[in-house]
Amino acid sequence: MSIFNGLAAVEEEIIKCMKCGNCQAVCPIYKETRREPSVARGKIKLAAALLRGEVRATPALAGRFDLCLTCLACQAACPSGVQVDRIILAARTAVAVQKGLPLVKKTVFSVVRRPRLFHLGARTAARLQGLLFKRTAPDKMQPRFPLGLEMRRIIPPLAPVSFREQVAANHPVERSRATVALFTGCLINYVYPEIGRAALHVLQRNGVAVVIPPEQHCCGAPLLYNGAAEMVRDMARSHVDLFSHVQAEAIITMCGTCGETFKHHYPELLADDPAYAPKAREVASKVVDITQFLYQLPLDKEGLKPLDLTVTYHQPCHLGRGLGVVREPLALIRSIPGIRFVPLKAPDRCCGNAGSFSLTHYPLSCQILTHKIKDIAGTGA
Known part of the structure; x- marks a missing residue:
């Protein structure tokens, strides 16, 4: 059950x-x-x-x-x-x-579960964000007015053009080593498209053909973690149908929470649905984090350029403890020439964000984050 x-x-x-x-x-x-x-x-x-x-x-x-x-x-x-x-x-x-769900959550989730409406809302918000938020740096914004958010809260701006609007659906390569489907997630699609472009570049540079299904949408994790499981079931079925028809050896995720949702929660959500349970398990079996995939290739080391940087690494909770992806990101970081890697004292300590938790419990989230920031600062990265 x-x-x-x-x-x-x-x-x-x-x-x-x-x-x-x-x-x-x-x-x-x-x-x-x-x-x-x-x-x-x-x-x-x-x-x-x-x-x-x-x-x-x-x-x-x-x-x-x-x-x-x-x-x-x-x-x-x-x-x-x-x-x-x-x-x-x-x-x-x-x-x-x-x-029942609170009215605000119910309204927001009703939009998120409808891909076209959500995409339209995100595009509109990207154009109008300057009216409600002031830019304090190229990659930082703060509320102009009390909007239910802490006035001191800093948020990243929405990208003018989403990642999936910037790229084609199919990216073949000559003599490909594998074909993968890339799940973009909401943050990379709407906020950090440069991460999506970087992932696409690295995969192609290493001989991997990439398919980016344009019909993909939010994985449903924000709804699921707030108790709206019935809404997420429809989202899960949609993604299971979509990725079941993509001819790919792996489904690459770039976010621990998205990966955990596909790999663990979709089979759980659809366990009692005889039409979808087997397909959900099959899709889940193909899901792999991008660091895992690149680690297994392995990377073309001759193509790595040296970086004169001191870096550290925070292990996301759902990536490390949720998916068991711990050594692969560290191995990739250490493989880059010139990198000086300084580990955190507690790399797996939670940062306190937890998606919507930082929206509803901002002061407590900041308290938890303080320990992580202190640890990062201590590395000199």
Whole structure:
């Protein structure tokens, strides 16, 4: 049974929790709040109460489950192997089903789940962003007025032209070593198209033909992590249909959360759908992070130019703990001539962003981020 069909599907995971407190030692939120409901074992107890009907899905309860970065640190430290993220996602879904989504989230998600409307909205926002945000640097903007965002919040500007609008769908190469499908994700498509262009260049430079399906859209992670599982099911089916028909040996993702959504959550979402469950598993089996793919090629080392730089590396939670991609990015960085690599003291420590968490819990997100910034500054990168 899919965890998104009710908390009963995670009852075995709930029972596995020994309440030992190992999660307390690694939880980024507990380190800031020092409150038991912030810890995984506290949320698991609340999820169990919700499952048994002992508590109702009130706004206060929803707030408890919202206080989670889904960074998987507790899961990695758990001696019983409790899959805490499954419990949290199931609980958020159950709360959303019982009490409904807040109006703002429901409205935003209704746009995101409709690719054409979302794309039109993003294009319009890119043209009009100067009216609501002031540019403080070429790559930084801040709100001009209170918009529900912290006035001190810095955000990257939307690109004038999205990545998928800049490139063709098919990029063949002579004597190709492989053909891959590239999933762009929302941030690279609408905010950082230069990353998409760089990825395309590196893949082609190393003899890989690339297909970029223009019909692709948001992976659905923002909706999923807010309990809107039913909306994401349709998005999952759309992507499963799309990428099932692309003739490619691998589906490349460039974001840990997107990769985890395709690889882990799509099969979970569609587990009870006999028409889509096998196709979702097949698509998931082809999903690979771009660093994994380049590491396995391997890269054409003769084409690497030296860089006189001191660099460090932050390990994204969903990439490292979620997908198990740890050594590959480091190996790629170290393979670049001239690079001086200085590791972080805690490379896998959560940065506190967690997508919409930084929108709804900005001060707490900043507190968590402070530790990461201090660690980065200490490397001299």
